[in-house]
Amino acid sequence: MNAAARTASTAAGATVRSSLAGHGHSSVTAKLFLGYLLFSTVVGLAALVTLLVTILQDGLPYLDSVLLFNAPSANPERAGARPAIVASIMIAAVLMATALPVAIGTAVYLEEFAQRDRWWIRLVELNIQNLAAVPSIIFGILGLAFVVRGLNLGPVLLTGALILGLQMLPTIIIATREALRAVPDSVRQGGMALGATRWQVVWREVIPAAIPGVATGSILGLSRAIGETAPLLMVGAATFVSFNPGLLTQYTVLPILIYQWIKLPQEAFQGLAAAAIIVLLVILVSMNGFAIWLRNRYERRW
Amino acid sequence: MIITCLAVAALISILATVGIVVALVAPSLEFFTEISPREFFTTTTWTPLFTPSAFGVLPLIVGTLSTTLWACVICLPLGLGTAIYLSEYARPRVRAAVKPTLEVLAGIPTVVLGYFALTFLTPLLRSLGWQVEIFNAFSAGIIIGILLLPTVASLSEDAMKAVPSSLREGSFGLGANRFQVATRVVVPAAVSGIAASFVLAISRAIGETTIVLIAAGQLPRMSLHPGDSVQTMTAFIAGTGAGDVPVGSIEYKTIFAVGITLFVITLVLNVFAIRMVRRFREVYE
Numbered sequence: 001m002n003a004a005a006r007t008a009s010t011a012a013g014a015t016v017r018s019s020l021a022g023h024g025h026s027s028v029t030a031k032l033f034l035g036y037l038l039f040s041t042v043v044g045l046a047a048l049v050t051l052l053v054t055i056l057q058d059g060l061p062y063l064d065s066v067l068l069f070n071a072p073s074a075n076p077e078r079a080g081a082r083p084a085i086v087a088s089i090m091i092a093a094v095l096m097a098t099a100l101p102v103a104i105g106t107a108v109y110l111e112e113f114a115q116r117d118r119w120w121i122r123l124v125e126l127n128i129q130n131l132a133a134v135p136s137i138i139f140g141i142l143g144l145a146f147v148v149r150g151l152n153l154g155p156v157l158l159t160g161a162l163i164l165g166l167q168m169l170p171t172i173i174i175a176t177r178e179a180l181r182a183v184p185d186s187v188r189q190g191g192m193a194l195g196a197t198r199w200q201v202v203w204r205e206v207i208p209a210a211i212p213g214v215a216t217g218s219i220l221g222l223s224r225a226i227g228e229t230a231p232l233l234m235v236g237a238a239t240f241v242s243f244n245p246g247l248l249t250q251y252t253v254l255p256i257l258i259y260q261w262i263k264l265p266q267e268a269f270q271g272l273a274a275a276a277i278i279v280l281l282v283i284l285v286s287m288n289g290f291a292i293w294l295r296n297r298y299e300r301r302w
Numbered sequence: 303m304i305i306t307c308l309a310v311a312a313l314i315s316i317l318a319t320v321g322i323v324v325a326l327v328a329p330s331l332e333f334f335t336e337i338s339p340r341e342f343f344t345t346t347t348w349t350p351l352f353t354p355s356a357f358g359v360l361p362l363i364v365g366t367l368s369t370t371l372w373a374c375v376i377c378l379p380l381g382l383g384t385a386i387y388l389s390e391y392a393r394p395r396v397r398a399a400v401k402p403t404l405e406v407l408a409g410i411p412t413v414v415l416g417y418f419a420l421t422f423l424t425p426l427l428r429s430l431g432w433q434v435e436i437f438n439a440f441s442a443g444i445i446i447g448i449l450l451l452p453t454v455a456s457l458s459e460d461a462m463k464a465v466p467s468s469l470r471e472g473s474f475g476l477g478a479n480r481f482q483v484a485t486r487v488v489v490p491a492a493v494s495g496i497a498a499s500f501v502l503a504i505s506r507a508i509g510e511t512t513i514v515l516i517a518a519g520q521l522p523r524m525s526l527h528p529g530d531s532v533q534t535m536t537a538f539i540a541g542t543g544a545g546d547v548p549v550g551s552i553e554y555k556t557i558f559a560v561g562i563t564l565f566v567i568t569l570v571l572n573v574f575a576i577r578m579v580r581r582f583r584e585v586y587e
Binding site: 102146 | 304305307308309311312313314315316318319321322324325326329376379380381382383384386387388391400403404406407409410411412413414415416417418420421422448451452455479480481482484485502505506508509510511512515516536539540543544557558561564565568569572573575576
């Protein structure tokens with residue numbers, strides 16, 4: 001038995017002895033404790049409900065076709081979010097074409113091919129764990145340095161998407177690795193025993209079996225990227241854009257537009273911000289709903 | 303051939319880290335040739351964008367401390383309480399309903415939570431008779447705490463679930479009740495995992511940007527008063543980075559100097575947390 005477990009079991013013994021001797025916690029303490037646990041759990045749930053109710057109350061009166069189909073405007077009556085909605089969807093598409101294959105490739109390599117006792121593999125793993133916890137604004141600084149100095153691309157949609165892509169790599173890598181790990185070794189061994197190469201086994205057996213998990217993790221990563229604000233502020237997404245963006249044009253995304261509307265003094269813009277938040281949440285909820293559906297539909301139990 | 307491609311993909315995440323370090327270090331070095339580290343880390347006035355300019359980063363650190371403190375007051379005790387409830391008390395059906403619902407909370411975009419802090423929580427505090435400023439550290443901190451509550455709950459619960467059930471059964475067998483098992487057996491045995499979740503939450507609170515930018519304000523000052531408007535390190539970086547600062551100017555380099563300070567603080571916390579998680583994993587698997 002290890003040290004922590006030993007401490008715990010001696011502690012348990014001591015507790016029991018003291019309670020049998022009449023010095024233990026009374027049932028009142030135990031009840032208070034349970035009350036506290038229930039309170040803790042309810043706070044999170046209550047916050048979620050209050051948040052959603054507040055947003056719906058503030059936003060629903062402003063949720064109309066003007067918001068969905070007009071461009072931003074200084075006049076709240078005519079202000080809409082169309083270019084931002086289009087840009088958010090485009091960014092999701094760019095992420096699917098760039099960050100997704102890289103992340104899945106990394107996960108497949110680490111899980112199926114890498115020799116894990118090598119120091120550089122350990123370095124890559126430690127690096128991914130740490131990268132997952134780097135503040136998003138630091139990725140913004142990375143973007144700022146590259147946009148302004150390195151690639152000299154300017155504040156265009158593609159650079160914003162690439163920065164978000166780097167930021168969501170660890171999320172998708174970690175989720176994909178878990179999905180691959182859930183495929184039992186017997187599948188690999190069976191394939192190899194029939195004479196398949198390692199790559200054939202991975203490509204034809206392991207990856208198809210892991211697809212539901214990979215898809216779920218990817219969608220969760222994507223939805224986090226779509227809701228991200230801070231790093232994009234740093235790479236020039238905070239501009240007034242009244243046209244539908246292209247890959248190499250200026251752009252603004254939904255969270256940034258919401259941020260800008262929140263900062264405006266007129267009350268109508270607060271309502272518009274809440275309405276745009278509803279649009280953003282609907283997009284995120286449908287993505288997550290799709291992920292859950294995929295998982296339930298295709299998940300295999302081994 | 304294909305495997306080489308996969309290995310190259312794995313290298314990209316290393317490149318991201320290298321890119322971050324390079325992006326931060328070069329301009330920071332230039333910054334510190336102009337402003338002495340001593341002035342930066344020990345003086346208490348922060349006015350890099352005005353004349354006369356002053357480059358004492360302490361007000362930003364105090365501002366960060368202020369919001370982080372309130373975030374911790376919410377997310378650490380309540381997150382742990384939720385974790386103990388879900389792991390030791392809740393019936394499977396309750397757990398299956400509560401856990402994903404809380405995860406929804408963690409998935410809400412931070413700009414939405416910022417809106418909630420500014421337009422719901424701050425007016426609520428004021429209507430209760432507490433004269434907080436429109437932008438204040440308390441509202442921002444509390445909402446960051448709400449955002450991080452599910453993270454703490456989920457990671458701590460993982461740590462508790464990793465405690466072998468033989469330990470629980472042994473203590474029940476000795477006559478302990480559920481309360482005693484939870485507080486005297488499970489929590490002590492899972493303590494390194496719980497500590498890791500705390501450290502990770504603190505690191506996240508320090509790095510949170512959008513909520514403080516919206517709800518805590520942009521006023522650098524040495525104040526830990528909860529009702530005061532403060533500027534955090536992240537809010538300075540985002541606020542200044544979003545504006546038009548001429549490239550190569552001292553104001554521009556300031557972003558990177560504050561950035562590297564933030565990066566080092568969170569890096570130390572993250573590495574510490576990763577190590578602690580690894581420790582509890584090695585113990586039981």
